[in-house]
Amino acid sequence: MRRVERFLFPAASAERLAAVRIGLCAVLAGRLATGPYAELADQPRELYRPISFMELLPSMPPRPAVVALQTTAVLAAVLAAVGLRTRLTLPAAWACAIVLNGMVTSTGKVVHNDLVLLLCLVPLLVAPAADAWSLDARRTSRRAPGVPSRLYGWPLRTAAIVVAGAYFFAGLAKLVHSGPAWVTSDNLRWALYASGDSELAIFIADRPWLAHALAAGTLLLELGFPLVLFVPRAAWLFVPGAVLFHAGIWIAMGLDYSAQAATAVVVFANWPVVVGALLARRSAPAAAGPG
Amino acid sequence: MPSAMTEIERRSDELPPRGVRAFVAVFLSAFVACGLLGLELWPLTGWRLFSELRTDHQVTWRATVVAGEEEAQIAFAELPRAYRNFPLVMRTFAGLPPAEQTAACRAWLDAALRERPQATEVRIYRVDWYLSHRNGARDGPPPTSTLLLACDREEAPDATR
Numbered sequence: 001m002r003r004v005e006r007f008l009f010p011a012a013s014a015e016r017l018a019a020v021r022i023g024l025c026a027v028l029a030g031r032l033a034t035g036p037y038a039e040l041a042d043q044p045r046e047l048y049r050p051i052s053f054m055e056l057l058p059s060m061p062p063r064p065a066v067v068a069l070q071t072t073a074v075l076a077a078v079l080a081a082v083g084l085r086t087r088l089t090l091p092a093a094w095a096c097a098i099v100l101n102g103m104v105t106s107t108g109k110v111v112h113n114d115l116v117l118l119l120c121l122v123p124l125l126v127a128p129a130a131d132a133w134s135l136d137a138r139r140t141s142r143r144a145p146g147v148p149s150r151l152y153g154w155p156l157r158t159a160a161i162v163v164a165g166a167y168f169f170a171g172l173a174k175l176v177h178s179g180p181a182w183v184t185s186d187n188l189r190w191a192l193y194a195s196g197d198s199e200l201a202i203f204i205a206d207r208p209w210l211a212h213a214l215a216a217g218t219l220l221l222e223l224g225f226p227l228v229l230f231v232p233r234a235a236w237l238f239v240p241g242a243v244l245f246h247a248g249i250w251i252a253m254g255l256d257y258s259a260q261a262a263t264a265v266v267v268f269a270n271w272p273v274v275v276g277a278l279l280a281r282r283s284a285p286a287a288a289g290p291g
Numbered sequence: 292m293p294s295a296m297t298e299i300e301r302r303s304d305e306l307p308p309r310g311v312r313a314f315v316a317v318f319l320s321a322f323v324a325c326g327l328l329g330l331e332l333w334p335l336t337g338w339r340l341f342s343e344l345r346t347d348h349q350v351t352w353r354a355t356v357v358a359g360e361e362e363a364q365i366a367f368a369e370l371p372r373a374y375r376n377f378p379l380v381m382r383t384f385a386g387l388p389p390a391e392q393t394a395a396c397r398a399w400l401d402a403a404l405r406e407r408p409q410a411t412e413v414r415i416y417r418v419d420w421y422l423s424h425r426n427g428a429r430d431g432p433p434p435t436s437t438l439l440l441a442c443d444r445e446e447a448p449d450a451t452r
Contacts, residue, residue, distance in 0.1 A: 008315060039371060040373055049383075112340060158319065165323065
């Protein structure tokens with residue numbers, strides 16, 4: 001039991017949690033600002049295919065309501081990123097984002113593109129995510145403890161489990177529903193041929209050996225991703241691998257999983273170390289300069 | 292014997308409050324259960340992404356708009372976003388009651404009227420085709436189109452043609 005507790009509730013610095021808040025809220029603000037929600041508001045009721053809580057609505061919400069919701073969501077996400085009234089703005093941004101993404105996924109198919117981002121934000125809704133690097137912390141002169149604390153570690157670990165789990169379960173679903181044939185058959189070739197006229201898709205699909213290799217690589221990446229939870233250095237392999245994977249899918253099939261790729265980078269990068277290195281690099285020439 | 296830990300170190304090693312621990316347990320249990328069992332409780336999901344095996348044989352749908360003697364394919368990608376879910380709606384179209392099928396068909400006719408005000412009818416076809424055609428192998432038989440439904444603004448649907 002203590003091992004599980006230590007795994008789920010590790011210690012981390014307030015700055016590392018704050019960096020994840022800033023990164024995820026910035027990605028969320030970008031996605032919400034560019035989403036197709038207002039256009040979907042005009043959808044005729046006959047084409048509406050609600051799932052989950054969207055079944056409570058008889059049709060897409062009216063356009064003025066959607067525009068108001070989108071504006072509120074973007075504003076709240078930006079405020080949460082800078083850490084102003086974070087206890088209020090972060091849940092507000094998340095709640096609006098859930099409704100707006102609920103619209104996108106009520107068109108006839110479960111849309112996964114932003115789900116990892118939304119689920120990684122869940123632990124931050126109740127975590128002290130603005131104890132550092134925030135306007136709230138400046139405003140209240142609240143000082144985060146100088147040593148890592150479990151209060152800041154658990155949201156990071158929960159988000160990391162969500163990212164790793166999303167890849168793992170996607171790989172597991174392929175094995176459960178298709179078995180080894182997902183790799184050994186021409187499955188990926190047909191998926192690429194069916195996806196459109198991208199030169200990359202056709203290039204891969206025309207070469208069976210390449211399609212098989214990429215299918216195997218996809219399963220290895222997805223099923224192996226949880227390794228990063230137990231061997232942190234494995235993130236150096238799996239996170240760039242996931243970014244390349246999503247970039248390839250975008251080019252070949254036109255599917256935009258940039259929010260998921262960005263979420264993986266935000267969650268697994270050690271931002272305080274990155275920021276510290278950048279600051280040290282900036283101050284080094286000044287220190288070594290003339291005078 | 293007094294602990295060597297300072298007060299700050301001791302507090303930083305404390306577990307989060309019971310409520311937080313319960314929240315984490317419930318959230319992760321639900322996340323893992325949906326992933327393992329393939330449940331769709333959006334925003335929790337079974338992560339079924341390209342998990343079904345693809346084959347050479349594909350079933351797609353196309354819709355055409357009829358204006359006088361002309362019949363032209365509707366380019367849904369060029370219509371407003373609200374109408375672009377035609378292939379997604381068609382996945383479950385066969386299971387809809389006839390009245391709902393007609394209502395959906397008429398919604399597409401309304402969209403088509405924006406581009407072609409003289410349009411009088413929309414026809415929906417099921418298309419069976421083979422992906423192997425795309426690499427020049429020509430393994431499968433040629434694509435076939437089967438009329439599923441036709442609708443106009445006033446009359447009842449005609450699926451018998």
